[in-house]
Every structure is written in C-alpha cells, then in structure tokens.
Amino acid sequence: MGLTAPNGDSLEEFRGNLLKGVSGVTNMETRHIGQVHAGLCHYDPRKYQNKRDIRNGTRAGSIAIYCANEALRDAGIELDDERGRTTGVYVGITEHGNVETENEVHELGLFDNDIKVWNHYHNPRTVANNPAGEVTINTGISGPHYCVGAACAAGIAGTIQGVQQLILGEVDLAIAGGVSESVGTFGIFASFLSQGALAKHDDPTKASRPFDLDRNGIVVAEGGCLFILERLEDALARKATIIAEIAGYAMNSDATHFVLPNAERQSECMKAAIENAGLTPADIDIVNTHGTGTQSGDIQEAKAIGSVFGDLDDDQVPLVNNTKGFIGHAMGAAGALELAGNLPSFEDGVVHPCLNLDTPDPECEIRGIVTEKPVEKKGGVKVICDNSFGMLGINSTLIVKRYDG
Numbered sequence: 001m002g003l004t005a006p007n008g009d010s011l012e013e014f015r016g017n018l019l020k021g022v023s024g025v026t027n028m029e030t031r032h033i034g035q036v037h038a039g040l041c042h043y044d045p046r047k048y049q050n051k052r053d054i055r056n057g058t059r060a061g062s063i064a065i066y067c068a069n070e071a072l073r074d075a076g077i078e079l080d081d082e083r084g085r086t087t088g089v090y091v092g093i094t095e096h097g098n099v100e101t102e103n104e105v106h107e108l109g110l111f112d113n114d115i116k117v118w119n120h121y122h123n124p125r126t127v128a129n130n131p132a133g134e135v136t137i138n139t140g141i142s143g144p145h146y147c148v149g150a151a152c153a154a155g156i157a158g159t160i161q162g163v164q165q166l167i168l169g170e171v172d173l174a175i176a177g178g179v180s181e182s183v184g185t186f187g188i189f190a191s192f193l194s195q196g197a198l199a200k201h202d203d204p205t206k207a208s209r210p211f212d213l214d215r216n217g218i219v220v221a222e223g224g225c226l227f228i229l230e231r232l233e234d235a236l237a238r239k240a241t242i243i244a245e246i247a248g249y250a251m252n253s254d255a256t257h258f259v260l261p262n263a264e265r266q267s268e269c270m271k272a273a274i275e276n277a278g279l280t281p282a283d284i285d286i287v288n289t290h291g292t293g294t295q296s297g298d299i300q301e302a303k304a305i306g307s308v309f310g311d312l313d314d315d316q317v318p319l320v321n322n323t324k325g326f327i328g329h330a331m332g333a334a335g336a337l338e339l340a341g342n343l344p345s346f347e348d349g350v351v352h353p354c355l356n357l358d359t360p361d362p363e364c365e366i367r368g369i370v371t372e373k374p375v376e377k378k379g380g381v382k383v384i385c386d387n388s389f390g391m392l393g394i395n396s397t398l399i400v401k402r403y404d405g
Contacts, residue, residue: 001177001243002070003225003340004063006039006327010070014337015344017326018352019374023205024327025219031106031186037199037207038183039221039328048138056121058100059181061134063224063333064091068135068175075228075240077173079139088171089132089145091226092158092178094331094390096147097126099184131179143171151390152290153251154178155225155335156398160249162229172234177336179224192218195259197294208329209356210291210322211298211364218292219328225336242403244343247383248277254393261297266304266395270385273397274308277383281309282316284399285381286351287368288338289322290389292329301389302364310367317368318385319377325355335388339398345381346402350374 001011006024008014017024028038045054045062048069054062068089072079079087104119111117124130132145144165150157155178162176182188192198199217201207208219235242250272254262274281287305291298309318323338330337345351353370360371386398 001074001225001227001340002067003337004041004043004066005223005330005337006041006221009041009043011340011344014341018323018341019350021355022326023355025204025208027204028183030189033186033189033193036189037201037204037219037328039219039223039330040183041222053138057134058125058130059184059222060093060096060131060179063179063181063222064131064135064226065138067177067179067224067226068139071175071226071228072139077228079141083173084141085143086172087141087143088162088165088174089135089141090158090161090165090174090176091132091135091147092154092156092332092336093131093147093149094151094154094180094182095149096128096130098187099181100125102185102187135175150396151392151394152329152331152334153388153390153394153396154332155337156386156388156396157251159227159336159398160251160396163246163249166229166231172230174229175226176229177224177226178332178334180222180331180333182220182331183222188220192220199293206356208293208325210289210293210324210354211302211361211366211369212357213359213361215293215295215298217294221328221330223327223330223333223337225333225340227336244346245401245403246398247279247401248273248399249397250276251394251396254395256393259391261300261389262393263300263303263307265393266301266389267307269395269397270304270308270387273399274385277399279383279399282312284309284318284383284385285377286342286345286384287318287320288342288384288386289320290387291322292324298361299363301387302366305366319351319375320366320369321352322354325357335386335396335398339384339386339400342384342386345377345384349377349380351377351381
C-alpha cells in the first residue's frame, strides 16, 4: 500500500503516530473565512513528479500518484507493457473539480476577468476521472482507470471496485483506494460552517473529537491511500508478501435525507458485509468507526454499532476505535486511510485508541471503545470491520481478514 496522511507519509510513520497519540491537525487560512482547522499532508510531490506535471495537474492527482508509486514499490512490482495493460486504477473521491474551479475563478477576478489567465488545462484538471487518470499517465498503466464518486464512503467504494474488477477477470492487478484534496476549497469549509458542523477549538490538535461530549464538528483533511489488490493465486505465484485478505463488503443507501444519517441502514450495511464474508459479529476483532465529530452522525453510528454487536457476551465484543481524531476527516480517502492504520494490528495485536475522546458522550455509548492509550487484543486480531458513511446516505463496510496461508 501507499499513503499520505496529515500525520504520516508512510504506513510506518502513520501507524507510529496513531499509537503515540500524535495529531496531524493544524491551522490554515482559507479564502473568505480566515483561520480554520485542517489536516494537511507533507509528502514530497517531487519524488514522483516534475515541476511541470505538478503545475498542470491537481493536488488530488498528485496525492494519487504518490500513493500509487509508493504502493507499487511496497509490493515489489515493476510495471512493463504487459503488466500495465492488465492493471486497473480505481480511485474513490468525495468530489473533484471544486478546488481547481474555485481557484481559477478567484484568479480570474484578480485580473479583471481577463480569460487569458484561465488555465488551458482546466478541462482535464476538473473531469471526474482526473486523479486516476493522472496515475496512469505517470506510471504508464494502459489498463482501465476511473474514479468512484461516493462521498465520504469513497475510500472503501474504490477498494470494493478494485475487488470486483479482479473477480470479473477484467484486470489482474488493481490499484484501489481513495484520495482527497478537499482542504483546497473554501466551499467545503463554508458549507460545514453554515450547517454549524465545522469544528472549533483553541488547540487545533484537539478540535477533532468524535464521540466526545464536547465535540462540535468536522475537521476537513486531505490525504490518500491506495492498495495493491490481486487474486490470491496471483499473489502466491509471485511470492508476494500478503498483508491481508478482503473477506467481504457491502454498500447500501439510507434513502432518507441529504445529510442526516440513518442508523438502521448503517446497521444493515455492517450486517450484510459480515454475512458476505461468511462470518458473524462475534468473529470481528476491531471495528474502525466512521465517526466525524458531528452531533447527529456520531450518535447514529453508535446506535448502529450497538444494534450489530451490542448483544454479544463481554468476551466477544470487538474493540472499537476511530482515526479522525488524529487526522480530521479525509473525505474520499478516509475509509482507505483508516483501514491502513489498523492493518498492522494483524501482526502486533495492538489496537490504536481514539484521540480526544476525553469525556464520552452518553448518547454515543459503544461497548469496547478504546480510549487514551493502545490496547492489546487478547488472542490477537484476525478480522477488521471498517466503516465509511457519506452524504446522501451512502454507506460502505469492508471486512478484512488476517492472511494465515
């Protein structure tokens, strides 16, 4: 896998900071609003791109290029023409084109609306397949590519798409996951602010606090995580180091509201994914929550988790954690990044805690939730349930198993 997060540009750094309680949230200035909290990445785009390509492309495309190249290197894969033809790129996105259009319209105004300053790469920069397409141009991959628009469920949706294309035999290798450049648009900050859902705190590292009684909204973040996916027989044939096995997944829709989540539908999504994996709730060792720090959203997810796991005996209850307290909400990248941060648990058996969950909200009571410091799971970690839910009621759950050969 390859990733960049506000608190780490590699899995080792990211995981280390999740265990040490290191936040990646800081302050930044955004147009028309002023200072806001944000999760900003610090990867070096020049590692895989030249200045011209960075200038002509997009931040989301650059993040995707970094993650894809890091993932290929991590997997020990060198692309040749044949391998490139049978490789697909599937990138989950919350939205695309907002950053580029907002910035160019602003720049146009600075020059008295003289269209000569309009970027002639505007169209390829704003099409919905841009981040995935930039990966193919950078790497020479000539197989299929596209982006999966799935709001904040996109990181998992992109991963599921890669799995499905492998099952169908459309590709032999999938680069899949999600990316976000959302911090580049003032619109997302303005919208959350108008909804009363933009987090505010004297200390930016304490602003993102899902499930906490004093939570007051979302911290917007950028980031990305792309996985190398293969059919098991292909991975074994090339003697790959197998990190995990995707055992099951599900997606569904609330069909009720633009932004207010539906606990019943979220519960159904988790149950369907667990059933798809041929497992039961008692088989799950870690539940990584979507929790964003909004009042309603966290309560509804807590109810959904309770309806799936609440009746289990104490020794069967999974450990539950959340990653957004560390990095904010990385939108289209969230599900993939948050899964990545938990995958090392298969090796060390340790579950990273929630950050800033100082005073748990009684309305967000979740059995097994990990607070303050990492916890070692008795008996080890064999199965992870990863949740991502998004606007317009799109829900996704991924079930990942430790590969034991």
